[in-house]
Amino acid sequence: MKYNFDKVIDRRNTASEKYCFFKEQGLPEDTLPMWVADMDFETVPEVKERLKELADHGIYGYTGRTADYYSAVTGWFQKRFGWKTDRKWVISTPGVVFALAAAVRAFTRPGDSVLIQQPVYYPFKNVIERNGRKVINNPLVLKDGTYRMDLEDMEEKIRENNVKLFLLCSPHNPVGRVWTRKELTAAAEICSRYQVIVAADEIHCDFVRPGFVHTPYGTLPEELVKKSVICTAPSKTFNLAGLQASNIIIPDETLRRQFLGELNACASFGAGMFGLEACRIAYETGEEWLEELLLYLEGNYQYVRNFLKEQLPGIRLIQPEGTYLIWMDFRSLGYSDEQLKEKMRYEAKLWLDEGTMFGAEGSGFMRMNIAAPRSTIEEAMRRLKAAFSQEQPG
Numbered sequence: 032m033k034y035n036f037d038k039v040i041d042r043r044n045t046a047s048e049k050y051c052f053f054k055e056q057g058l059p060e061d062t063l064p065m066w067v068a069d070m071d072f073e074t075v076p077e078v079k080e081r082l083k084e085l086a087d088h089g090i091y092g093y094t095g096r097t098a099d100y101y102s103a104v105t106g107w108f109q110k111r112f113g114w115k116t117d118r119k120w121v122i123s124t125p126g127v128v129f130a131l132a133a134a135v136r137a138f139t140r141p142g143d144s145v146l147i148q149q150p151v152y153y154p155f156k157n158v159i160e161r162n163g164r165k166v167i168n169n170p171l172v173l174k175d176g177t178y179r180m181d182l183e184d185m186e187e188k189i190r191e192n193n194v195k196l197f198l199l200c201s202p203h204n205p206v207g208r209v210w211t212r213k214e215l216t217a218a219a220e221i222c223s224r225y226q227v228i229v230a231a232d233e234i235h236c237d238f239v240r241p242g243f244v245h246t247p248y249g250t251l252p253e254e255l256v257k258k259s260v261i262c263t264a265p266s267k268t269f270n271l272a273g274l275q276a277s278n279i280i281i282p283d284e285t286l287r288r289q290f291l292g293e294l295n296a297c298a299s300f301g302a303g304m305f306g307l308e309a310c311r312i313a314y315e316t317g318e319e320w321l322e323e324l325l326l327y328l329e330g331n332y333q334y335v336r337n338f339l340k341e342q343l344p345g346i347r348l349i350q351p352e353g354t355y356l357i358w359m360d361f362r363s364l365g366y367s368d369e370q371l372k373e374k375m376r377y378e379a380k381l382w383l384d385e386g387t388m389f390g391a392e393g394s395g396f397m398r399m400n401i402a403a404p405r406s407t408i409e410e411a412m413r414r415l416k417a418a419f420s421q422e423q424p425g
């Protein structure tokens with residue numbers, strides 16, 4: 032390996048959300064945090080070097096998007112997914128969650144219904160409710176260890192509630208599904224039939240396990256893509272979340288104008304100087320680094336899977352197809368959600384995301400971030416075993 036993902040980097044005293052706020056959470060200082068979705072790896076070396084150069088320059092004035100910036104963004108999606116985009120379609124926002132909230136405001140009115148598929152990344156629900164819109168849940172269905180969309184329920188809910196917008200998570204956080212072209216097309220056809228706009232959050236698109244393929248929503252048939260807003264960012268892929276740079280891709284001119292109108296209304300001009308430059312350099316130079324990272328993450332996943340199977344069979348792992356988040360099923364151990372949270376935090380001393388944060392369907396589950404050096408993952412497994420080894424499936 033050219034890059035050293037085994038390197039453990041001290042993130043304390045960096046104001047990291049993951050490592051620096053234990054006290055505020057009432058957690059012991061020796062807690063191991065494996066919750067929020069950023070990685071414990073250094074970014075692409077070329078990005079780090081370029082940011083140092085920029086910092087050295089000493090002038091941090093207003094910064095715009097250059098032709099090279101747009102080429103880097105459109106080039107990435109063309110190269111990685113065969114998705115041909117136009118620079119005119121690319122809009123910059125300070126984050127994907129920001130863009131989802133903007134989509135809610137741009138494409139719906141207060142009181143309108145917006146569809147989501149729980150268990151799902153919790154800000155989806157928040158951006159709907161906090162803008163005075165109504166959450167309509169079309170829960171994913173877990174059958175034979177795999178989550179699927181319930182398309183019948185989806186159509187019924189869209190029709191009955193006059194749904195205007197669907198927030199799609201693709202690949203899906205937390206259940207780890209990488210939706211197939213067939214699944215996406217079927218959902219898109221339903222949305223198209225009822226004129227539902229789709230905001231596809233594809234922030235995890237670069238994390239796909241061997242054997243699975245991410246289908247950008249933008250590569251579906253043109254008439255389906257027309258009513259879509261595709262949210263992308265280099266932040267998960269290259270560990271740049273603190274730089275707040277996202278690219279929202281809207282092929283349709285009318286939707287794009289509506290979305291821009293919303294951004295203009297709150298005077299949002301997208302990312303800052305460091306975010307834009309990090310995005311450009313990462314997309315231009317980061318492919319080899321990403322390929323090695325994916326191999327390393329696959330090793331982490333295999334380690335966790337084998338460990339749980341051999342040492343903690345009461346904890347069931349939902350096989351992820353993408354993302355670096357794993358969705359663990361503790362239901363056979365018979366704890367209430369509160370008991371499970373207490374045990375995880377104060378016995379195992381692991382800070383994970385509790386399943387119920389993602390909706391009631393997450394009851395009995397926990398989400399763990401495995402984008403960390405192997406030694407951290409090993410320590411997490413040791414802690415899990417110490418807390419749960421006596422437990423037998425009930």
Ligand SMILES: Cc1ncc(COP(=O)(O)O)c(C=O)c1O
Pocket residue numbers: 067068125126127128129152200204232234235264266272277
């Ligand atoms: C599905 C999904 N969307 C969006 C985000 C956050 O994006 P941003 O930091 O750009 O708002 C995350 C982070 O975990 C995520 O998992």
